[in-house]
Amino acid sequence: MKLSIISALFTLAFVLLSNESDAQLTNVKKSVLAPLNKNPGSFKVVGNSGIAAMHIVVTSPTKIVIIDKVEKNPIKQKDGRVAVSVEYDIPTNKKRVLNLNTNTFCSAGAFLGNGTLVHTGGAEAIAKDKFDEGFESLRIFEPCDDGSCDWFENPKGLTSKRWYPTMTTLSDGRVLILGGSKKPLGKSTEKDNNPTVEFFPSESPQPEPFPFLKETLPFNLYPAVHVLPGPADQKFLFVFSNTDSIVWDWGKKSIVKRLPRLPGPPRLYPLSGTSVMLPLRPEENYAAQILMCGGVAKHDANEPADDSCGRIxxxxxxxxxxxxxxxxGIRRNMPDAVILADGKTLFLNGAGKGFSGYNSDKGKKQAAEDPVLTPVLYDHRAPKGKRFTRLANSKIPRLYHSVATLIPDGRVFVAGSNPNSDVRTSNTKYVTEYRVEMYSPPYLQLGFKRPTINKGAIEVNYNKAVPVTVSISDPNAVFSAALVHYGFVTHSVHMSQRYVVCSVQNVTNLSNGFYSMNVIMPPNGNMIVPGRNYLYINNKNVPGTTAVEVMLS
Incomplete structure (x- = not known):
């Protein structure tokens, strides 16, 4: 096939920013579809979420908390009101209803350094369903194993109203809460914009100004935020909004560096792309690289999604x-980016055209169309042009309000999709989706033996050697290790997600398939945040039977 034909098949609609940008985008147009991975993985429906999965967060090795907004979900809280949160058990695929009183629509979450989940923001009161306003709510969840834990709420725990804020765990164990709108809307406006930042635990009774979120209107909701690696006393964040990004010092509350504009369309809600900090490696001095992918150029249901990524x-x-x-080679907005146990990044879910938002006219007019059922795998260490491969298709459309996350056994939990303003399970093109899938990545098809870590949850310290013992029936095992923070997942944003390679030293064969080794923890909280993280021991890049929870301090 001639290059001109290929280019015609995959012509892109881009915002022209500069001659240099045009040249970069022209090169992108010449790229062809990624090849099919010979081990493409597989999807399997395993359960039912009970509520629309708008937000998810792994809270223990066996539990995932799912959060929705107030809508007509089929299961109920103890007091008879509709359920808006459940705890999902990974081994049994059973769920336990949790109890909430405030509307959690389009909220955010992050863990404190002590392992406590903090969840903030939301939307208006829903009088008919007897739920209070959630804009200023602060919610606390202390994970447990015995089924006794539940939400604690402070309806006025924030200093201002926040709908679509971003949260991230900081190196000192606190959480940062950034931006949002003062009310629900199609896209951010100057009147309702909340260009401020606050911390929890709080430093001040008033939020701090964050002018960058004024400059980047109207596509500034759920800004992409990543803690940058560096020495222990450094306090730098990467912040991306619309098409621009900065490095911001959260200690001094000032901009360190304005970065070049990313060519292509806006990549925040409702023109939703996604971002990921690529794995950090000690042999590369923990060099930080950010990847931003997808989005759409216009707030228009007929606009084709973008098919470019930017890497810095x-x-x-x-x-x-x-x-x-x-x-x-695939147009996609509303994608999820999940760093897998081997350090490659899985992109899945989303739509080929349209924007993030609800369908109208009883589902006859779609906000987004052309569900993208084909995941792609990104190998950040491969040369440019050879980094993506296509994987096995799902059969379930995952559009607005869909989610995905890595879990300790190396699979990916996939759920959600509700492009309707309330629950609709019939008489619409894309129904509210309650089916839960598990995706088994390609590394689970290779047939390599998987190590088992012979120790449960452990407390470890930065920059220390952690003794680990594993069992494996492979006399030629090649071990590697990584710490993973799964983050809080919603609206194509994986808040605080992190993958850090750990050095493995002094591997010793103890006999009978048992091996001991020392795993070297990262040097400080800028590499990976304190608190709940998961230690993977891999054999030939295939993850062990399960990661163990590590409390890092």
């Missing part, structure tokens, strides 16, 4: 610039 290396801020590449 922040190890030298003075020379940092975006490299544009093709998004696996």
């Amino acid at each position: 290396n922040l190890s030298n801020l003075e020379t940092a610039d975006w490299e544009v590449e093709n998004f696996g």
Whole structure:
């Protein structure tokens, strides 16, 4: 097939920013579809979420908390009101209803350094269902194993109203809460914009101004935020909004560096792309690289989704610039980016055209169409042009309000999709989706033996060697290790998600298939945040039977 024909098949609609940007985008247009992985993985329906899965967060090795807004879900709280949160058990696929009183629509979450989940923001009161306003709510969840834990709520726990804020865990164990709107809307406006930041536990009774979120209107909701690696006393964040990004010092409350504009469309709600900090490696001096993928150029149901990604290396801020590449040859908005146990990134879910938002006219007019059923795998260590491969298709459309996350056994939990303003299970093109899938990545098809860590949850310290013993029936095992923070997942945003490679030293064969080794923890909280993280021991890049929870401090 001639290159001109390929280019015609995959012509992109881009915002023209500069001659240099045009050149980058022209190169992207010449890319072809990613090849099919010979081990494409597989999807399997395993359960029912009971509520629409708008937000998810792994709270223990066996539990996932699912959160929705107030809508007509079929299961109820103890007091008879509709359920808006459940605890999902991974081994049994059973769920336990949790209890809430405030509307959690389009909220955010992050863990404190002590392992406590903090959840903030929401939307208006729903009088008919007897739920209070959630804009200023602060909710606490202390994970447990005995089925006794539930939500604690402070309806006025924030300093201001926040709908679509972003949260992230900081290196000192607190959480940062950034941006949002003062009310629900199609896209952010100057009148209702909340360009401020606050911390929990709070430093001040008033939020701090964050002018960057004024500059990047109207596509500034759920800004992408990543803690940047560096020395222990560094307090730098990468913050992306609309098409722009900055490095911000959260200690001094000031901009360290304005970064070049990313070519292509806006990539925040409702033109929703996704971002990921690529795995950090000690042999690369923990160099930070951010990948931003997908989105859409216009707030228009007929607009094709974008098929480009931008990647920036922040190890030298003075020379940092975006490299544009093709998004696996597939147009996609509303994607989820999940860093897998081997350090590759899985992109799944989303739509081929349209924007994030609700359908109208009783589901006859779609906000987004062309569900993208094909996941792609991104290998950040491969050369440009060879980083993406296609994987096995799902059969379930996952559009607005869909989610995905890695779990300790190396599979990916996939749920959600509700492009309707309330629950609709019939008489609409894309129904409210309650089916839960597990995706088994390609590494689970290789046939390699998987190590089992012979120890439960452990407390460890930064920059220390942690003794680990594993069992495996492979005399030629090649061990590697990584710490993973799964983050809080909603609306194509994986808040605080992190993957850090750990050095493995002094591997000793103890006999009978048992091996001991030392796993070296990262040097400080800027590499991976304190608190709940998960230690994977891999054999030939295939994860062990399960990761163990590590409380890092």
